[in-house]
Amino acid sequence: MAARHLARILLIGLLLTLATIISGALVTISASATACPSWPLCLDALNGEANPLVWISLGHRFIVALALLAVISSAWMVWRAPETKGAPRWTALGAVALFLLQALAGALLVWGMPAMVADVWHLTGALLAFGAQTLTFLLVVVPAQPATERLAGRAAQTQRRLRGLASWGAAAAGVAALAIGARSVAPEIEMAVALPANSVGALGFAAALTGWMAVEARRRLQPAAQTSAAALALPRYSPLLPALALVALAGLFLPAGGHLLSLTAAALLWAGALAAIVVLQRAPLTFTTTTDVARPTPKWREVVADYISLTKPKVISLLLVTTLTTMFITEAGLPSWWLVLWTMIGGYLAAGGAGAINCAFDSDIDVNMGRTSRRPVPSGRISARAAFIFGAILSVLSLIVLWVFATPLAAFFAFLGIIYYAYFYTSVLKRSTWQNIIIGGGAGAIPPLVGWTAVTGSVSLMAVVLFAIIFYWTPPHFWALALVKQKDYARAGVPMLPVVAGEAETRWQILVYSAIMLAVSLLPVAIGAMSWIYLAGALLFGLRFMRDAWAVWKVGDQAAIWGLYKYSLLYLALLFAVMVADRLILG
Structure with a gap:
């Protein structure tokens, strides 16, 4: 219990020091340090006209005081604890000294030392104190392994x-x-x-x-x-x-x-x-430490094909369809063909880079699934490291292409999509919760935002609606596949909904989310962005989707499930195509 209490105090100190760094940056950006000419307090500045800069500066100093108290308290507890001998004590003491150093730098800044010296010194001390606290926390909570168990070779x-x-x-x-x-x-x-x-x-x-x-x-x-x-x-x-x-x-x-x-x-x-x-x-x-079995060197065409397969071209094709069609329905009018070309290239690089990184991180899962075991990484044709480097290069190139030839905002959304899919979904959601597809659906819903901002340079309500349509389309689409491949997911230890809650609950959730998706697909008409042509198409395609989802819920055989999965791919392409038709015909 004492060790747990100490760990909590150390963690509180860590968070407060991080808050010190963030609030200090806010003080620098707002130039509010000059609003408090005295140190450590400047209560006299509150007597005059209300000035928000004073409160920013005082808030930072209040956080610093709390953090200093936590740092000193945790150092005192570390030195008193009999089980924390050696390194933790010295890193805790170093954290106190470094925190006092940054506090002194803050005082010198208020007293007139040039900002180019004092503010950088101020930040340096805070970062080093943050690092020393991190080391103290880990040295306390992670016991050292015995010398007899040290690794060799x-x-x-x-x-x-x-x-x-x-x-x-x-x-x-x-x-x-x-x-x-x-x-x-x-x-x-x-x-x-x-x-x-x-x-x-x-x-x-x-x-x-x-x-x-x-x-x-x-x-x-x-x-x-x-x-x-x-x-x-x-x-x-x-x-x-x-x-x-x-x-x-x-x-x-x-x-x-x-x-x-x-x-x-x-x-x-x-x-x-x-x-x-x-x-x-x-x-x-x-x-x-196992070494790869010697195998014949693959032909260059096979190597190229493997690297292309890392980008998941079949998945990308649908993402690019939603990006392309979105570019033709904005209020800015028809885009130039050069803009369309570069946006498609940037979109492919972004989605392909995220897909390659996903393949690198998911190789331990893919090898246990029949659908993915023949991919280049789990089959050993491409190493996970090479796949990651390839994906990282494509991702960086995508940001450069979109930033230079489209808009910075389009590059930002592409970057957000890469992080969302390659890291947040792949490394955290997919392995830890059955809601992975619900939350992770945002990754596949970002391409319309890329296309929209590439043309307009801004985000509007219609762009958010497009995001929402794909967000709610993703669960019924992917859960249909998960029902067919649930044994693979169970063998790989992935907590997909059919594995966790069973087939009956999954079929019901597919019906529920299909109904939500249909309702959301009508929002473009409700907000005045689309007219009767889109309304007719959205109802026609959506009701067909609901018919297939109903069949999955009531019958639930493989034919019904595969029927919904295959139609869901066509549905999204048709829905976005009818948006373009509506805009081009009726303007």
Whole structure:
């Protein structure tokens, strides 16, 4: 109980220090430090006219005071606890010293020291204190494995390689966070430093390293029989690290709020990489060391075909249909063919990159399913690392293409779709909850937003309705496939709805979501974006969908289920095509 209480105090201190970093960035962006000319309080500034900047500055100082109290309290508890000897005590003490250092820098900033020095020093101290607290927390909650159980041979080499990737990723994340902070204080500082300190380069470096570590951890790392929750969490949640790096990178290209997003993501990446280092060093783990069986070198055409198959062309075709048709129904009029071409290229690269990353992360699942076991990664024709690198390259290229030849907002939504599908759905939802398809349906609903913003550069109500139509179409479409392949999902340990709740509940849910989808598909008429041509088509196609969903619910045989699945693919293409017809005929 005492150890659990200590862990909670340490976690509270961590969260408060993160809040200190975020609120400090808000103070910098709003230039509210000058609104409080005294330190540590400036209550006299409240006597005059109400100034929101004063409250921003005072709120930051209040959070700092709470965080300092938590840091000192946790350090005192660590030193008093008999089981926390050695490293945890010194990292806890270091956290106190570093936090006091950043507080002093904040005072110097108020007292007139140039912002280019004091504010960067302020952020540096906070990030280092955040890192020291992270190390203390992990050193307390993850016990060190006995010397007799230390790894040796190739397993030890794998452990060192993963730890090295995490270490360099942590260094890159720390540099990126400092560069982001420097950019907010004086942009010329960040632009003047060498490339490794540049925020964009550092975040890209961190994304590549932590992504490589995530792939290797998923393939090579296996928890031992007697292991900790942290060891179990590492292979499952390590893909979140490159996702954080990409979120931080995207925030650099957004308006003022993007700075807060980038700094928060970079700070979390810094702490997450440090956590991975500790877990890889202390937790009881085993590593697979089997070598691949020698096989003939495949012909280049087969290699090209395998890499193309990683992008899941059949899935992409439907996504591109919704992107393309959306571009012809906006209020901006008909787009140029060059814009259509580049948007299609960018959309294919984004969806293909996300699909390839999905194949890299899902190889342990795909090998146990008849439908996917012949894919290039589970069959051994392409390594998971190569698939991930291929997907990452396609993803980056997609963002460049859409940013340069379409609009930044289209690039942002493409990036959101990549993260949503390749990381959030693949690594978290798919493996942990039967609601994976419900929540994860948002990933497949993003292409219309890409097409809409590529033409208009903004988001309107109709674009949101298009998102909602695909969002509610996804569950009945995919659950029909899950009913047919439920034995595969059960064997692979994926908690799809038929596996968790049974066939009867799944057939009922298909009917319910089909009805919701039909209702949502009529919204374009209700908001005045479409007319009677679309209304007639939506009712005709939707009622046919409901007929098939009713057959699945009442009969539930394989013929009815396959009928719904195949028609659902056609339905979405027909629905978006009739939108184009409505807009072109009636304007």
